[in-house]
Amino acid sequence: MSALSNNNWSRRSLFRAAAGMAAAGTLAACGSNNGRGGGSGSGTQLTQMFHAYGEAGVEQAVKRYPTAYKSADVTTQWITSSDYESKLFATLLTKSAPDVFEFHPQIQMVKSGQVADLSDIIDPVKDDFNPADIKSHTVDGKIYGVRMIDDPQFFFYRPSLFEKAGVKVPETLDELIEISAKLTTSKMKGLYLGNDLHAIISPLIWSAGADTLDDKNQIAYHTPGVVEGLKKMRKLFTSGDLLLGAPTDYWDPSALNQGLCAIQFCGMWAMPQFQKALGDDIGVFPFPKTVDSGKQSVYNGGWSMFVNAKGDNVDAAKEYVKWLWIDQKKDQEDFATSYGFHIPPRTSIAASATKLKSGLPAEGVKLFNEFGHFDNIGWTQAMIQASWDLLANCVRKAGDPEKALDQCDTTVNRELKKLFG
Known part of the structure; x- marks a missing residue:
């Protein structure tokens, strides 16, 4: 369940406060x-x-x-x-x-x-x-x-806009970037991922064929596929096709419902609101695979x-x-x-x-x-915050993905040592 009032709710389950x-x-x-x-x-x-x-x-x-x-x-x-x-x-x-x-x-x-x-x-x-x-x-x-x-959280889209633009549901991140450009007009952006993009960091990792932690509670996200995904997200962020600074965050269906974007990352909780506003002109698809060796994912x-x-x-x-x-x-x-x-x-x-x-x-x-x-019960608040910082450093600030991943590793390893020795 979400808060569809912009003032009384912080986020969905992924979009957590950093405080421990x-x-x-x-x-x-x-x-x-x-x-x-x-x-x-x-x-x-x-x-x-x-x-x-x-x-x-x-x-x-x-x-x-x-x-x-x-x-x-x-x-x-x-x-x-x-x-x-x-x-x-x-x-x-x-x-x-x-x-x-x-x-x-x-x-x-x-x-x-x-x-x-x-x-x-x-x-x-x-x-x-x-x-x-x-x-x-x-x-x-x-x-x-x-x-x-x-x-579950996934992408919601309007099939009528896809048909008009002559595009199909994307299965790769490259395709998502490409169709976001084709769906962008003077009045509407192609895609909305939330105001600070935090919600998509875990799906980005999974869709690269990686994970947050492995079965031995060791870092599993520092892979070439994740590096590639971060670079692609930077390309999307600077493309002009991404909705930024929307009145409500990703968990609220307003951005898509009000025509601010053609595709919105959101959660299943909002389906009734999407259907009420858009009728049958609404569909869903998973987070596309980041690289060829990856797999589509749903948080x-x-x-x-x-x-x-x-x-x-x-x-x-x-x-x-x-x-x-x-x-x-x-x-x-x-x-x-x-x-x-x-x-x-x-x-x-x-x-x-x-x-x-x-x-x-x-x-x-x-x-x-x-x-x-x-959720991985070992992926703590501090680790979540480190992954948010990783995304911000690479995507919003154009930082080097390898260096940003190294910084994230330092925080995560410190937490893992405290928890597991």
Whole structure:
């Protein structure tokens, strides 16, 4: 799910704040925008923290679900400002910390003892989860966090504009650059990748046939194919065919919907908004392969629910998470398909989600299954920031890719040594 309001949301799952767990210096107030669950008066009080999703109805749904829970009173902290991560991390260092919170799998939260092991509640249904979602939340055989939604990201385009320009869906980065030029007019740019391009760094790596880290938690992105991809992105950046400085960022469908561009990188969550604005004149394709030896890719973001291992009600919090995000399949499907389109991590729910079975959503699911890549729990906030800097240095500033990759390596290796020795 996205925030389709430009003011109340920082980014999708890829577009993260650089701040790590230790970066929170002051307590940030959570505001009075709370929702009270309707428990049975058992005396157990739990707090759950969510970032402000932009689609209409999500906040009401998140506050509605726990009203049916009988074992505790659940209060919802709904963070409407753009810096959800820093507010979360700051609050986790205080007595006001939530018992349950949503975020992304991050190994430093495991290493610091911040998140509870949820293996006991997930193991009985483990086989009903997408195996990649289990893997991305697992450290040393233990599962931390329950995936709530999977959010594939790809390119959205208008077939009518492709037909008019006489171009086909690109399968290579060179073809994407070429058709972006052909689609650019005096009133419209060919392509939009977001205002700072951060969203495409991981797909760029995967589409070059590389990866962020390998199975031994060593650098896997410093390859000739990635160097070539960075050079091509610089060419695109300076071409005049790329939309820069759009009113909203890549996660909001406005750029394509309002005719500012012909192709936009965005997420499956925005499909209903695209369809409402453009009708049938909308299609999707994966990130093209960077080099001949590469392969098309789809970044799979999403959100997961974690239990604060340093809270006062860990067992009660785990029971609540089990109840809502494992037992309540109807609510899980509602959360995934009623407020934008997302893929349920539970294979049984994904198989029965009627809204995803045909048309554009079905095409999105197909791309997700064929080309999808998931978060690596060892790819930390500091590493993410280093990769953003890499892209900025090579693409926005015309830096030498090899030197920029060496700088990125230094940061990533320092982090890897801290985490894995």
